[in-house]
Amino acid sequence: MSGGVDSAVAAARAVDAGHDVVGVHLALSRMPGTLRTGSRGCCTIEDSMDAQRAANIIGIPYYVWDFSERFKLDVVDDFIAEYSAGRTPNPCMRCNERIKFAALLEKALALGFDAVATGHYASIVTDAAGNRELHRASAWAKDQSYVLGVLTTEQLAHAMFPLGATPSKAEVRAEAAERGFSVANKPDSHDICFIPDGDTRGWLAERVGTATGEILDREGNVLGTHEGAHAYTVGQRRGLSIGTPADDGKPRFVLEVRPKENTVVVGPKAALDIAEIAGSRFTWAGLPPEHPEQEWECEVQIRAHADPVPARAVVVSVADGRQELVITPDYPLNGVAPGQTAVVYVGTRVLGQATIDRTVSAVPVGTRAGGAVPVGPRG
Structure with a gap:
């Protein structure tokens, strides 16, 4: 239970379906100030309190499990390593893969539970032979099957998504209000939870450091310099600080990041x-x-x-x-x-x-x- 409206309604629906449900909130940092708060977070102290209030209304036991060390190793450190290698990671995918459906599921199974239920908008379909498949949710605009694409066959066997057939998020909010949940109108969480101020470039610079390198065009010509290749992502347009305009006068975009050489390659939009x-x-x-x-x-x-x-x-x-x-x-x-x-x-x-x-x-x-x-x- 993240402390949002989706997981609260999912827990309530699991109870209504006759399951023996326990609410679990994941503490992902021992330093509250290192996670985003309010509408931009998902696992802060205020979120844990929102989750507990919902669990109390539903009438289920509620626990906070400390996964901060695992989160740092499997998500935060991975994020830094990927950027250092010139790649653009998706920390939400890693969190679903390694925390919610690996670490959390492993602990749940060890304690005798059958499955982990979440508030994701996705569906599980069982074929004629009994094989479980992951499918898009009925509400296309809210479908979250993409971030669950990392789930394996074994993890799908122990996963539940009670919101998968819900036509719209508005219906979930209305249901939450009827149930008396204080999170009925709570904004969705977004962005990277472990970068409090949203300054990814500055956050990475503190952990990876800065080093002057060259900005090149596709033919290898030097166009300018930068203070660290890790601060650039493919498709980026702003912040290149190239003094010499392109021959056609059109803007350049980051096409490639080469961390070993500490160089950034730029070029026309079409090359993306x-x-x-x-x-x-x-x-x-x-x-x-x-x-x-x-x-x-x-x-x-x-x-x-x-x-x-x-x-x-x-x-x-x-x-x-x-x-x-x-x-x-x-x-x-x-x-x-x-x-x-x-x-x-x-x-x-x-x-x-x-x-x-x-x-x-x-x-x-x-x-x-x-x-x-x-x-x-x-x-």
């Missing part, structure tokens, strides 16, 4: 179009494709609120013995960075996900951006 993505850190949410080594049609989503894009996917073996999930969208994805998560869908079902290791630009180096041939949809 990506024709292929691939990752070796992939998992399946339920049964995998029957023949993953044979190309299959799917849809790919690269951000929580992005539209899915028709694509083809295949698992291939690479030189060092690893396997890689390669996804080719029907038309270019925009501004994709290594470290992001690509979630693969077949219809409404979440088939699996991959952390993106590499991307292939739709505009090769040396090609005039305006003359690029886009990759169009099939048929």
